[in-house]
Each structure stands twice: as structure tokens, then as C-alpha cells.
Amino acid sequence: MNILIFLIAFAIFIYLLTLALRLKTWVRSMRHDIYNIRDELSTFKRSNEKANAKILTAASNIAAESVNASCINSLGFEFPVFMGGPSIDTHHARNLLFLLQERKPQAILELGSGSSTIIIARALQLMGASPNRHISVDHEERFLNNTKELARLNSVDELIQFEYCPLQPEDGFPHPWYSRIPALAGSLKFDFVLIDGPPAYEDGLGRTREPALTVLRPYLADNAVIILDDANRVGEQNVVKAWQEKYPEFSLYHATEGKGVAIFTLGA
Template sequence: MKQEEEKSIDEILDELRLIKTELRMRSLQEKESVCEQPPAIIDMTEIGKVINDAEKNNFSQLESLINIQNVLNIRFPLPKMRNWAISPDFAELLLREILIRKPENIVEFGSGVSTLITGYALQMNKQGKLTSFDHDVFYGKKTVQNLKLHGLEEFAEVISAPISDITINNRDAKWYSVDETKVPAKIDMLVVDGPPARTDKAARYPALPYLIDRLADDAIVIMDDGIRQEEREICRRWLEEYPEFESEYVETEKGAFILRRQTSHHA
């Protein structure tokens, strides 16, 4: 009886060994099958193009930054650019337009590095004033501090303007709570870099209809982030509703629109 029990145990052990061996064989076969499959094809040409485009863009941003530093007498380090802040090429675009046009009154929505660049440009022109509205109290205060550090308080000011619900052109929208007494009677240049896209689907649309009656006959409107579909749609609506403006798309890192008011059409 005891021998039969021992034999039975041996048989069980043999079966377990067989099962173990079979499992090993299956595992090896699966590995071989995977190894036999052709590797994923990597398009090195496409990767090279992406890297090349990134290098070109970085070089372009560096060129713009050098141009800005060569033109302006910057007395204190500028805040970091790119990402949420404006890119150097957009800053150079602002600088170029201000130096050429010599505007008396500029209104800006969304303060930051652009406020400083604009302040320096106006200081270089020895005329003009920037009024910048910012919905974010924290960042607005940082810009105010930077204006003091750069000695630009005479040429630029930042006004806190929380986002609120408004009705513009028979549409509900969210826009800055602007103190009307702080808005110049005549605006030569309007810079639109806010509010953030998350605020509303067409967050920056109200800028033009809100201030249309205060824009000078030869005013220009500059909007950042033109590469985004929302901003493209906003520009399309502006041109449809205000045909006296002509639009130019500028190939910056984030894309930019410049709308110029044509005096003949406006008259």
C-alpha cells in the first residue's frame, strides 16, 4: 500500500515536470514569434525635419532677442519669454511697429514682457503712453514691479480688470471689467494678448467691437497666438464685421495678426 502511494506521488511529480517543460516550450515559441516580427519602421526623414524646424525656430528667436537688445537700452533683466509669455519674434514685431508708427496711445489686454518692450519703445520715441489691462492680480502686480525696476512708469501703467460677463454685438461673452475713465479717447494701437483661451471659446473677440469707437482712423490691431484656430476664427469675424480693416498674417513662433484700418474705407 505504501509503495502504491509512493508510486502515485512519483507519477504526480512526473506530470508536474511535463507541464513545467511544456510551459517553458510555449514561452520560448512566443518569444521567437515576437522576434520574427519585423521591427516598427522609423521615419528618420520626418524626425530630421522636426529637429531641423525646431533648430530654425530657436535660431530665429535668438535673432529677435539680439535685435531687441541692440535697439533698446534695457537696464534690467527681462522676464522669461516663450511658453505662456510672448516670444522674442512677437516682441520684435511690437518694437518695429511702435518705432515706425510712433503711436500716442496704446491699449493692451494682457500684461507681461510685452508691456516692458512697449514701454521701452515709447521711451525711445520720447512720446506715447501704454495702458495695459490684466485680469490676473498677481501677474499684474509683477508687471507693475517690473516697470519700476526698468524705470518705465512714465510710459506704461497696468490696471487690474477682472473678467466678467458682458453682451457685445448681441452675443454673450466674457471680457475685462474695464474702467472707462482709464481708456484713452483715441487709440492708435491695440495689442491683444489676453484673456487666456480657457476663459471663453472666442475669448479675445470682444477686443475690437469693445473699443471700435475709440480707435483712430489709421489704428492698427495686433493679436498674438494667430496659429490657433480660435484666433483665426476671431480675425475672420472681425474682418467680416468691420470691413474697413485689412489683415496681415505674420509668421512668428505663435503666429500673429496685424489689422490695419484703412482711412478711405472708414471715411
Template sequence: MTVLNRMATKWNRFAQVSNDTRAAVELSRLGLPYLPWSDASLLPSALQVVLNEIEINSRKTIVEFGSGISTIYIAQILSRLGGRIVSFESDAEWATFVENRLAAFNLSEFASVIHAPMGPCTLSKNGLQWYDQTVVETAVQNLSVDCVVVDGPPAYKKGFELARYPALPAIEARLAQDYAVFLDDIHRLGEQEILRLWADLFSVKFVPYFSKGNLARGIHGVAHFTV
């Protein structure tokens, strides 16, 4: 690693801490009680980027792969703006936990957490499993999706680098003309390859936010404002 690369890495780490601290303060203004922020959760600054997109560009129909704290915060925003999030989760116990939290905060009207077990997928790369395609297709069949958040399935193990690739192809027929898509963990080579594939296939222009949770934001069509 060159001196310049080391300096850039240190700067990104410093900026990440600063951005997360600032984002955590802003998130606290939403009035939600404490929620467990696991290692798998979107970082506060990344979540803030997603919420900014929903708020600024009036995204109303969100599909999420990998549920958790982000599902609850997005539902809180949609409770005011109108709209709904459909979140797919492979872990049945975790799906129930998130559903119970949504109910406790009176947010069930604005969010659905759907258990979609992992299984074979005709759209996957390298034979990797993905969320049950039939479950996903049934849940989105009447939607016009204008925002997609991809933070699952887990893709950190060797050989699973492209596990998240099917997310856009699986709901292609249900995407609105104008939509935003977010992919987490873009510091990893697998996610970077997914971005390249999606950019070519869907004519989506991606902007990386390495100092805001290693998140990428892609836009297809028109976004009236930047985040």
C-alpha cells in the same frame, strides 16, 4: 499630415528658433535688465514685430489686453518716441508686479496697468467672460487708439477658444482712422476664427507670422511702412 505639411511644420519650428535668437539679441540693445519670460509671454520674435510697428509707423497710443514683459518693452520704446500704453490685466497680483517693474525702470509715465477682473460681457461669444467692460470703457474714453495688442485673456482651454474676440468691438469707438492690431497664438483654431470675424467686421487685412511667435498683424487704413 502629408509629407509637405510635416516639412512646413519643421521649417516653421526651425525658423522660429532662429527668429527668436535674433530678436533676443536686438531686444537686449534696449538696455532693460532681466525680466521673467513666462510661457504666456509674447515670444521675442513676436514682440519684435510689435515694436517694429510702433517704431516704424509712429504708433503713440497703444491698448494691450494681457500685461507682462511686452508692456515694459513697449513702454521703453514710448519713453523715447512719446506716447503711452494702457494695459488691461485680470490678475491683480500680476498687474501689481508689472506696475512695480515699470516704476523701477522709470517707465510709469509711459504706461498704465489697469486691473480689470473677468466678468460677463455683452460683446463676447458663447457667453464667455471678458475684462470688466466698464473698467475698459472708462480707461479708453479719451483715447484715439492707433495700436492694439491682444494676448489675453487666456484662451487655451476647451470652450474658451473665442475668449479674446471682444477686444476690438469693445474699443471700436476709440480706434483711430489708421491703426494696427496684433493677435497672439494664431496657431490655434479659435484665434484663426477671431481673425476672420475681425477682418469682416472691421475691414482689417491680417498678415500671419507663423515663424515669428504665431502672431498676426492687421492694418486698418494706412501703414506707411511694412514691418
């Protein structure tokens, strides 16, 4: 009888022990799951915060774009001048207007004609500070003619010298660049250069604009400002790095809003 009681008690003990062990394993795995959920929640929270920050930046960029656009419209265009897309964006236009007001340049060179050409000419006209020369270059006759027409419709065509400069191989660089630039410059010293061409958005063409500073260096005034559009792209960032190494005499300001502009200044 005693043995029977002992066996029953022993069986109950084993059963309870197994139950306790199972409970322990279960509690451990629950704890593990809770830690995992907590980690996932904090990862989610972090990525949510990042996404929110991105949305906020995008929203404030859009708001700034529309304020910029309405300010730029006060230049009083007689025919619409579009910004964004292949043209400079409104952040760039705002930077341009600021620089033009500050510097009132006398010799302007634009590589890549378009909306920027009209904005520059019109702004300086309104300021009563039209330059001695404003050369607007394009490697595509069709786009040069479009810009000429846009300039005529906005009554600034006579303030601009339009030049067709097809691309040609450029010594020391892998991609073709504008022909005729040294001949066009002649004895001019440019104090304002806008580099928005050749197009550099296609794969493998990221450094297409790199020859600009090498070719133009002898034709720059002591106080020249060089503006490179699309400076947030990887290709242009590589160009900026290469120019900084090769031409340490320039100071650099990178305005990151929108497509980004890199502004190189001499004598600052």
C-alpha cells in the same frame, strides 16, 4: 513497356507543370511583395522628407528666436524681461518693435500686461517717442502688480498707466471680458492695441478675446493697428475669421513665426 514509358513521361510532365505553376504563383507573390516594399519605401521617404522639413523649420525658428532675443536685449533692460511661455515670444517682440518704429503711436492700449508692456515702453522711450497714453490692462491684480514692479525695476513705470479690469459678462459673447474699458477709453482714440488677454489657451476658451474689436471699435483712431497674439491657435484663427467678416475695413497680415500674430490695420 510503351505504356510504362508514357506513364513515366506523363508523371514527369505533371510534376514539371505543377512546379511551373508554383513558380508562377511564387513569382507573382514576390512581385506583389516588391511593389508593397516599394510603396512603403516611398511613403517612408515622403514622411521622412516632411519630418526633415519640420525639423529644419523648428531649427531655423530656434536660431531666429536667439538672434531676436539678443537684438531685443539691446533695449538695455535693467532687470530681465522674459519672452515666450505666457509672454509674447521674440518673433512677436520683433514685429512690435518694427511697428512701433514705423508708427510712433500716441495712444496705446494693452489687454494682458507683462513683458510686452516693458518692451513697448522701453522701445518708445529709446526712440524719444513716448506716447501720450500707454494703458496696460490686466484682469488679475497679482499679474498687474508683477508688471508694475517689472516696469519700476526697468525705470519705465511712470510712462505706463496700469489698470485692473476684472472680467465680467460681455453682452453678445459667451465668455467674460474686461470690465471698465469704455470708461478708461473716454475720448481717447487708440492707434495701437495689443490683444494678449484674457487667457485663451484652455479648452472651450478659444474665442475669449473676440469681444475686443466690438468693444473697442468706437475708440480706434483712423490709422489704428490691432495686434492679436497667439494667432496660430485654432481659437484665435476663428476670432480672426469672425473679425474679418464683421469688420471688412481692416486689412490683415498674419505673421506665422512662433506663436503667430494677426495684425489688423485701419486706413492702410
